[in-house]
Amino acid sequence: MPTRPQKAEKRTSGSAKLCAGLVEGGTTPSMGEPRPPPFCGGPCRSSVPVALQSLPPVARLGCPCGPQLPPTPGAHPECTPESSSCVFPPSWYRGTQLGRVGSTRDTARGVLVLTESGLSMVDWHLVKEMKPPRTQQEWEAEFQKYQQFPEFKILNHDMTLTEFKFIWYMEYSHRMWGRVVGLAYILPAAYFWKKGWLSRPMKGCVLALCGLVCFQGLLGWYMVKSGLEEKPDSYDIPRVSQYRLAAHLGSALVLYAASLWTGLSLLLPQHKLPETHQLLRLRQYAHGTTALIFLTALSGAFVAGLDAGLVYNSFPKMGERWIPDDLLAFSPVLRNIFENPTTVQFDHRILGIASVTAVTALFLFSRKIPLPRRTRMAVTSLLAVACMQVGLGISTLLLYVPTPLAATHQSGSLALLSVSLWLMSELRRVPK
Numbered sequence: 001m002p003t004r005p006q007k008a009e010k011r012t013s014g015s016a017k018l019c020a021g022l023v024e025g026g027t028t029p030s031m032g033e034p035r036p037p038p039f040c041g042g043p044c045r046s047s048v049p050v051a052l053q054s055l056p057p058v059a060r061l062g063c064p065c066g067p068q069l070p071p072t073p074g075a076h077p078e079c080t081p082e083s084s085s086c087v088f089p090p091s092w093y094r095g096t097q098l099g100r101v102g103s104t105r106d107t108a109r110g111v112l113v114l115t116e117s118g119l120s121m122v123d124w125h126l127v128k129e130m131k132p133p134r135t136q137q138e139w140e141a142e143f144q145k146y147q148q149f150p151e152f153k154i155l156n157h158d159m160t161l162t163e164f165k166f167i168w169y170m171e172y173s174h175r176m177w178g179r180v181v182g183l184a185y186i187l188p189a190a191y192f193w194k195k196g197w198l199s200r201p202m203k204g205c206v207l208a209l210c211g212l213v214c215f216q217g218l219l220g221w222y223m224v225k226s227g228l229e230e231k232p233d234s235y236d237i238p239r240v241s242q243y244r245l246a247a248h249l250g251s252a253l254v255l256y257a258a259s260l261w262t263g264l265s266l267l268l269p270q271h272k273l274p275e276t277h278q279l280l281r282l283r284q285y286a287h288g289t290t291a292l293i294f295l296t297a298l299s300g301a302f303v304a305g306l307d308a309g310l311v312y313n314s315f316p317k318m319g320e321r322w323i324p325d326d327l328l329a330f331s332p333v334l335r336n337i338f339e340n341p342t343t344v345q346f347d348h349r350i351l352g353i354a355s356v357t358a359v360t361a362l363f364l365f366s367r368k369i370p371l372p373r374r375t376r377m378a379v380t381s382l383l384a385v386a387c388m389q390v391g392l393g394i395s396t397l398l399l400y401v402p403t404p405l406a407a408t409h410q411s412g413s414l415a416l417l418s419v420s421l422w423l424m425s426e427l428r429r430v431p432k
Helices: 004-017 090-115 136-146 150-155 161-195 200-228 242-267 277-305 334-339 341-366 373-398 403-426
Strands: none
Touching: 136 161, 150 200, 161 200, 200 242, 242 277, 242 334, 242 403, 277 341, 277 403, 334 341, 341 373, 373 403
16 A cells, blocks of 8 residues: 555656646656647646746645646546546635635624623724633623623623623624634635736736725624614614624625635536526526525614514414505505515515525525536525525514524525525526
C-alpha cells in the first residue's frame, strides 16, 4: 500500500502531467514537442497570466473550470478524458461554510425575537463585550444598566437577576456567533488573497461579501437601539422597529444567498441543457419563484416585529371572516401594510399561499421538460420543502406561536430559499 508521501507525490505528478492546473514550459512527454503557453486544463483552455504561473494547481480560483486535480472519468461531460474534474476549492469552502454559520445566525436572531431577549444588552463594544460578567457585582451592575431602559420599566419590572441572566446570555450568544461568522469569512479570505489564489472577479466577490458582513453587524446594533429609545406617546410594549428588523433580516438573507450562490457556482458543474423555449420559461419561473420566496421570508420580519402571529389564530379564515374588518384600520392606508398587525398577518398568509402555489406550478411545468437527474431532484425537493413550510406555518398559527415551532418555521423559510437557489444554479445558462 502506498504511503502518504508517495500518494502526495503521485497526486502532484498526475496534476502536472495531465494539465490539471498550470503547466510550465517544457516538452510533452508523449510527443517530445514544446508545450504551448500555460493554460487551464479544463474545457475553457484559458491562458494564465505569467504572474500566476508559479502557483500550485489548487490555488487557481476564478477560472470557469474551477481548480483541477487528477482526472475522474465521466465527472464532466464537457471535459475531455485528458482533462480533470473540479473538486472542492477553498472558495467553495468559504461560500458554503459562511452559508452554514450565517443560516444558524439568522435562526438565532429569530429565536431572540420570539423570546424577547434582544434588548437585554444595552450597549455595544466590538471587543470589550466579548468578556461576560463573572462576579456577582458585575452581574448586578449589568442588571442595573438594563433597569434604566423601557423594556424593564414597562414589561419586565418584576424580573429577577436569574431571569435576566437567561435573556442576557441569549443576546450574548447571538452577538458572539455574529463575530464567529465574520471571522469565518474574513480570515480565510485574507489568507487566500495574500497567497494570490483569487482571480480578479473573485476578489470583487470577496470584497462585496466582506462589506455585507460588516454592514450586517452595524445594522444589528442600529436595530437594537430602536428598542432602547424612550417613546412617551406610545402605549405599546417596548420592541425594536419592525422596519429595522426587516432590514437586518433582509441583509442577512442577501449575505446568505450570495454566499450560497458563490459556493454552488464553484462546486456544481453546469449542465449543457438545450436552450429551448420551454427551458427559458422554466428558468424565468424559477427566478420569479425565488424572488417570491425571498419576499415571503422578509414579510416574516414584520410578523415577528409586531407580534402579528398572535392576532388571528385560525386558518383558513381570520376569525369568522375571510377578510377581517380591521384590515385597513390605520390612516393613511399605506401604513397598514407595515404597521397594522392584522394587515401584516394577512399579507404574510397571501404571500405564503402564493409561494407554495408558484412552487407547485413550477413542479408541474418541469414534468414536461427532460431534465438531468440532479435538476429533477432540486425541483422535487423544492416542492417537498414548500409543503413542509406551509404545514409549519399553519401549525405555528393555530398553536399560538410556541417558540420551538416558530423557530422551526423560521428555519424552514431559509431552507426553502436555499433549495430555490439550488434549482436556479442547476438551470443557469452555460457561458459561451
